[in-house]
Amino acid sequence: MDKKIYIYANDTEMSKTIEKTVRNKLVKSGLRVYEKYDENTELIICIGGDGTLLRLVQEFDFPKTPIVGINTGHLGFFQEVLPEKIDDFIFFYNQDRYTIQSLNGVTVSVKTDSGISKHIALNDITVRGLLTHPVHLNISINNSFIERFSGDGICVATPAGSTAYNYALGGSIVDPRLNLLQVTPIAPMHNTAYRSFTSSILLPANDKLTVIPCSNYDKNLSIVYDGLMTEYENVIELTIQLSRKKINLIRFDDYQFWEKVKSKFL
Numbered sequence: 001m002d003k004k005i006y007i008y009a010n011d012t013e014m015s016k017t018i019e020k021t022v023r024n025k026l027v028k029s030g031l032r033v034y035e036k037y038d039e040n041t042e043l044i045i046c047i048g049g050d051g052t053l054l055r056l057v058q059e060f061d062f063p064k065t066p067i068v069g070i071n072t073g074h075l076g077f078f079q080e081v082l083p084e085k086i087d088d089f090i091f092f093y094n095q096d097r098y099t100i101q102s103l104n105g106v107t108v109s110v111k112t113d114s115g116i117s118k119h120i121a122l123n124d125i126t127v128r129g130l131l132t133h134p135v136h137l138n139i140s141i142n143n144s145f146i147e148r149f150s151g152d153g154i155c156v157a158t159p160a161g162s163t164a165y166n167y168a169l170g171g172s173i174v175d176p177r178l179n180l181l182q183v184t185p186i187a188p189m190h191n192t193a194y195r196s197f198t199s200s201i202l203l204p205a206n207d208k209l210t211v212i213p214c215s216n217y218d219k220n221l222s223i224v225y226d227g228l229m230t231e232y233e234n235v236i237e238l239t240i241q242l243s244r245k246k247i248n249l250i251r252f253d254d255y256q257f258w259e260k261v262k263s264k265f266l
């Protein structure tokens with residue numbers, strides 16, 4: 001048994017300590033830890049919180065290799081293993097007693113007068129103005145016009161991201177076995193002057209969301225993907241879709257999505 005394992009950790013003291021412990025235990029159980037990640041890596045161990053997993057996914061551009069998270073962060077919704085359960089994790093992993101939870105990302109293509117840029121996120125893509133003014137955005141689904149949105153912006157979340165910013169905005173928690181996109185308004189204006197949806201809307205997996213700034217004042221936008229922000233000027237059009245890229249998270253026998261939700265939110 002010579003499986004190639006790679007460890008990715010954030011730089012907190014706790015994560016560094018846990019990393020040493022995990023290395024020792026893996027070696028004792030006959031597994032090998034490699035210093036580099038490549039396409040032959042069979043398991044990635046991610047030590048940190050959800051933010052650490054998001055960084056890993058960006059850095060390795062949605063690796064296909066199964067990932068298991070050890071939670072040393074705050075919330076750790078993606079993270080399957082508690083630091084005190086490392087022995088159990090190695091035991092079950094060695095016996096192949098686990099399931100894979102596949103989670104698709106969401107992509108945005110940003111067209112400006114100087115070209116096209118693309119970003120991908122596991123949780124969410126947020127579109128907002130650069131200033132404190134509300135933005136006005138024409139929103140279409142599969143090229144048919146739906147609404148002229150006015151407000152702070154919109155958050156487009158995957159099922160995986162539904163428990164993150166989406167939830168804080170009043171969006172719904174989505175079981176990740178459903179493949180869809182959730183578009184949640186951020187402080188929508190709805191009155192006799194402006195008419196925006198005030199609740200989330202859900203799109204099936206293959207639908208395409210297009211966002212076009214209504215006027216020149218709305219062309220400077222901030223695009224945030226999994227918490228990373230890029231500012232754009234002279235935006236012509238944004239296209240947001242569920243990505244074909246996905247990550248594969250390891251979950252153990254007792255994993256149940258709603259149990260996890262209950263334990264982290266209630």
Ligand code: NAP
Nearest residue numbers: 049050051073074075076077123160163164165168226227
């Ligand atoms: P952060 O500022 O540490 O994230 C905020 C919190 O969101 C952290 O507690 C993080 O957990 C948690 N989180 C991240 N992904 C989650 C998920 N899929 N389900 C449940 N909770 C999740 O920054 P970050 O850790 O890099 O995370 C980036 C994410 O923050 C963005 O994708 C966005 O969804 C979220 N966000 C939330 C708010 C809000 O709730 N008002 C505002 C902006 C952004 P850990 O403590 O384990 O890292």
Ligand code: MN
Nearest residue numbers: 049050051052
């Ligand atoms: Mn975090």
